[in-house]
Amino acid sequence: MIETITLYDIPSPIVPGIAWSPNAWKVRYALNYKGLPHKTEWVEYPDIKDKCIELGIEPTSTRSDGSLYYSIPAIYDPNTKSSIADSYRIVLYLERTYPNTPRLMPKGTEALQSFPLYSHAMGPDIPILKFNILPTFRLLNPRSQEFYRSVREKIHRVKLEEIEPKGEKAEVMWKRVKESYDKLDGYYRLSGGPYLMGETLSYVDIAIASLSAWIRSLHGKDSDKWKDIISWNDGRWGRLVESLEKYATIN
Amino acid sequence: MIETITLYDIPSPIVPGIAWSPNAWKVRYALNYKGLPHKTEWVEYPDIKDKCIELGIEPTSTRSDGSLYYSIPAIYDPNTKSSIADSYRIVLYLERTYPNTPRLMPKGTEALQSFPLYSHAMGPDIPILKFNILPTFRLLNPRSQEFYRSVREKIHRVKLEEIEPKGEKAEVMWKRVKESYDKLDGYYRLSGGPYLMGETLSYVDIAIASLSAWIRSLHGKDSDKWKDIISWNDGRWGRLVESLEKYATIN
Numbered sequence: 001m002i003e004t005i006t007l008y009d010i011p012s013p014i015v016p017g018i019a020w021s022p023n024a025w026k027v028r029y030a031l032n033y034k035g036l037p038h039k040t041e042w043v044e045y046p047d048i049k050d051k052c053i054e055l056g057i058e059p060t061s062t063r064s065d066g067s068l069y070y071s072i073p074a075i076y077d078p079n080t081k082s083s084i085a086d087s088y089r090i091v092l093y094l095e096r097t098y099p100n101t102p103r104l105m106p107k108g109t110e111a112l113q114s115f116p117l118y119s120h121a122m123g124p125d126i127p128i129l130k131f132n133i134l135p136t137f138r139l140l141n142p143r144s145q146e147f148y149r150s151v152r153e154k155i156h157r158v159k160l161e162e163i164e165p166k167g168e169k170a171e172v173m174w175k176r177v178k179e180s181y182d183k184l185d186g187y188y189r190l191s192g193g194p195y196l197m198g199e200t201l202s203y204v205d206i207a208i209a210s211l212s213a214w215i216r217s218l219h220g221k222d223s224d225k226w227k228d229i230i231s232w233n234d235g236r237w238g239r240l241v242e243s244l245e246k247y248a249t250i251n
Numbered sequence: 252m253i254e255t256i257t258l259y260d261i262p263s264p265i266v267p268g269i270a271w272s273p274n275a276w277k278v279r280y281a282l283n284y285k286g287l288p289h290k291t292e293w294v295e296y297p298d299i300k301d302k303c304i305e306l307g308i309e310p311t312s313t314r315s316d317g318s319l320y321y322s323i324p325a326i327y328d329p330n331t332k333s334s335i336a337d338s339y340r341i342v343l344y345l346e347r348t349y350p351n352t353p354r355l356m357p358k359g360t361e362a363l364q365s366f367p368l369y370s371h372a373m374g375p376d377i378p379i380l381k382f383n384i385l386p387t388f389r390l391l392n393p394r395s396q397e398f399y400r401s402v403r404e405k406i407h408r409v410k411l412e413e414i415e416p417k418g419e420k421a422e423v424m425w426k427r428v429k430e431s432y433d434k435l436d437g438y439y440r441l442s443g444g445p446y447l448m449g450e451t452l453s454y455v456d457i458a459i460a461s462l463s464a465w466i467r468s469l470h471g472k473d474s475d476k477w478k479d480i481i482s483w484n485d486g487r488w489g490r491l492v493e494s495l496e497k498y499a500t501i502n
Contacts, residue, residue, distance in 0.1 A: 196363065
């Protein structure tokens with residue numbers, strides 16, 4: 001019998017169901033899709049580093065100032081006594097460790113699945129991020145808010161409230177978000193199916209759905225932003241997120 | 252019986268075997284791998300636009316100044332009376348039109364194969380390009396040279412001779428080329444095989460091999476640049492190009 005895997009995620013007191021982090025959603029969708037027993041442990045931003053060190057997880061990367069970057073999502077799997085961070089690496093681990101569960105990386109596509117297709121379509125500055133930073137801050141608990149503000153303000157060198165584009169700038173940038181989804185749609189049209197591999201759901205769809213659902217969490221179902229996104233490309237993005245609802249249980 | 256497909260390519264009087272264009276090589280490797288009868292027709296740079304219009308090929312894209320960009324490689328397939336430009340689109344066409352020939356885009360991976368992995372690894376400014384512009388100019392016929400110079404100098408806003416980095420700048424930029432290959436190597440290591448899909452050769456390998464072989468054509472087999480590249484990542488890139496030599500016949 002497979003023992004319960006722990007998924008470490010960042011909580012929100014506001015988002016229905018608590019879970020909002022797009023990268024953690026990639027892993028949660030995968031765990032549910034694979035039918036692997038799991039539970040979530042909630043970790044606030046300032047505690048991520050200590051939690052990773054406690055679990056023996058290596059930093060995901062090094063920041064440009066040389067400091068180590070520890071990140072969530074992470075999992076601890078008691079079946080193999082393994083701790084892993086980074087959503088792609090976690091799902092790859094699940095694919096390899098539990099080969100008899102439904103696959104998200106069909107044979108031979110592991111490397112092809114690792115492409116950050118979403119951010120590639122968005123371009124190097126990922127315009128959607130600027131719209132999401134302040135709403136992300138707002139949905140966090142106070143301890144995480146403080147930490148999040150200090151990190152983002154160091155990176156962007158302006159007050160958190162000034163990162164979001166306003167007026168005409170916002171319009172131009174939102175148009176670029178639409179163009180990115182159009183580009184993604186071009187990839188999907190090549191496949192001819194609802195998924196990037198045609199009829200077969202794979203990791204790259206989960207990644208794109210998670211990032212789209214993030215916008216819904218941040219801005220709300222009734223926001224103009226979410227309404228825009230689900231109106232683009234014949235409703236592809238809303239349908240993609242909906243098709244994963246049955247794997248959206250938060251344990 | 253399949254009638255002979257025409258591949259339109261740009262000639263060089265210097266490169267052994269005449270063919271040097273990396274994008275045309277992607278198509279040539281594919282035609283040979285699939286065993287499709289084909290012949291090459293050589294087109295000089297200033298004649299590409301007229302040739303495309305004659306064949307009824309749409310421009311590949313629009314330049315930032317609004318002018319239409321016609322490009323080679325292109326093919327004319329008398330079996331279906333189709334003319335197509337752009338290496339990915341041509342290979343996708345061959346996959347769909349000749350499904351009983353060896354596949355380069357295994358089922359479901361058509362869209363995943365379209366990802367420009369090489370330029371993604373290189374980053375938005377693709378550092379190798381700056382090293383390749385002057386050598387590309389040098390291997391062309393005079394008519395193409397004149398055209399190539401005028402286009403590049405308009406894009407880069409400096410004399411062709413000044414595009415290539417020199418001294419310390421060149422060292423830094425070449426280090427970035429190595430880092431890009433290291434990144435590509437990381438993708439290949441995920442697959443565990445000589446190819447990005449493991450043991451299965453696919454379009455993305457052909458694209459990476461074509462771009463690597465381009466550096467060999469431009470700088471020569473005995474150049475430091477080529478020697479560097481084949482020494483990186485345990486010799487992966489030399490082996491990849493070698494593994495395609497049997498599909499490198501120029502018809």
